[in-house]
Amino acid sequence: MFRDSTSIGGVTMKIKTVYIDDVPSERNKYERRFGEHELSRDRFELISLDTPKCLDDYNVIRKLSPQLILVDYDLSRPDSNRDVIGISGLTLIAELKQHYRDIPIILFTKKSVFDNNNLSSFSSLFSVVDKVIYKSDLFKKESVLLDELYNIAFSYQELSKIKKIKWDTIFKLLGAHDDDYDKIKYSATPAMLQKEFTITGIAKWVTEVLLQYPGILYDSLYAATFLGICEEEFMSPQIQEYFSNAEYSGIFGKNRSFWWKSKLFDIACAKMDDEELDLPIREAFHRYWERVNRIELDKSVCVNNGDSPAEWVCYILKKPTMLNLSLPYSPDTRPEVMDEARVSFKAIKTTNDVNPEMIDSIVRDQYYEIRRSRRK
């Protein structure tokens, strides 16, 4: 869902975008596509360039003052002198990042470049890249990538306007509430805790931590499960209006919807009676709603046994699950302040996507028992 709050005086801000590709037909193709597509023509001003080979080429880029740079990965096409520049897009991005620290630089490339789409083997190289976008996905129907791209560039612009970044300014940009300040700080990188703020560092933290892991902010699935209702119910106009003050409207959030967990809690509890307040939110909210509005809400349903309301979200199946029918899972390096990841018994039984090495050792035997039970 794209919420256009990026316009000034009714005019959408256009992002000046440099696209670097050594293949002329690719440059022409994307200049045309960006200029014609309804989701890009008013938001991006695309200037395509060949791979820079000398100081003059870099000066061309500098004079354009881009707000976003897209770089193809494969730059191995020989030039007119039949010389091959000999660097990949990643190397070029690393070079560009030294000069353009405050704008996003995206690896924009074909899927076939990476074996079987397996990016993990390249992950150590991707630290210089702000995002990887596949060419084939950008203009697909139903794709949200153009919104994402715009959102990233716009958010970088917001960040770069700040002369001296402090925690107060970050909280303001996030639209955070006092109650969440400590939690937000606990999720920050060591560099940020030492007040070494860089725009790229903040951007990566917001997109790869704060918006990536549930705990401080929730997407619709986690928000719904937290309230004990199904996702469809949560997205209904009535519920959305009720929780409108909990919606996240900070940087990097404009193309996806998130809600502050603390605000969901406050709003849900605000008018509950004492009996409802003694219950967990997932039990209390639908009771309150039924009492006040005479409407029965559909509850979140456990993917294992159909019980409701479910209590957590299965990391693998992305479905609600009961706590006692799930095991703790460590698939990533999320900060402790975030919600723990859990995998449902159903995911263990019916998929091969659960890595037993990531299951908490105290219950790993239980994982194997569940796997064995499939065969019975």
Place this chain on the structure above:
Amino acid sequence: MRFVVHGGSKLMEISEYPQNLKTFLDKYGRGYLDYSTTSSLYKTVKDMGELVDVSKNKKRKTPPSWAVKIERNKPLVFVKNKDNLQVDICCDIQGKGNVVTKQNIELRVWSLNQQMSYRDEVDSLALKDELEIVNWKRVISRFHFDLKTTDTTKPEPICHLQIGGDSGSCLSEGSVSIKENCWHPSQLSIPRFFHVPFDIILICEFILVNFFPNESLDTRKKPEWVQLVKKSEEFFCKEYIKKCFDSLNDSKQTMLGNLAPDPKK
């Protein structure tokens, strides 16, 4: 009287116990424990870990002696609950290898609630002044969960719960010394109820269920929590419960008779 723990599947070895305690402190104590009071337990856990280390034990000829102690004057303190009750625990649990030789746990319930702490019709005005200074903090219940000592002359159950018992020393909160002022007479040491043995994890579960039932509901539903507690149940409770069960089949003696044999004279 000693319990020897043997047999059973997935029985916890004592070498696992320090890690289980650490897991409890790191993962499940949040929101319940006052972490400014956990340092001595963390230290005990670390020291115990070194004592019962598996690789070290392979070289030993005798099982290692170990101890988990929380001193009375530095108890492990829980945060106050919604009823303004605050619990603290201290303990002296000792063993040799998989044999528990000493098990004493004290649990105190402090009230920070004026209406509960001060009884108009019974307590003195002097006490009122004293309590006012310490924000009405007063021990309203004290419990001892003890393993009977070998040299006792009392006919007490092997594992028992005693209400009241020896009064503790003052609680230190910074520079302030807070007297218990517990109204249970310290001279009264009976009755003693036979009770399942507790360790730190089991008594913490007990505290969560009683003092933080709603807040701890999600935690107690998790399989990993259940496993953690079950390991302590296996190690500390299994033999006792087996004794209780066996005594039901003993036609010559009652359960209490089996669990509280007359002391040797």
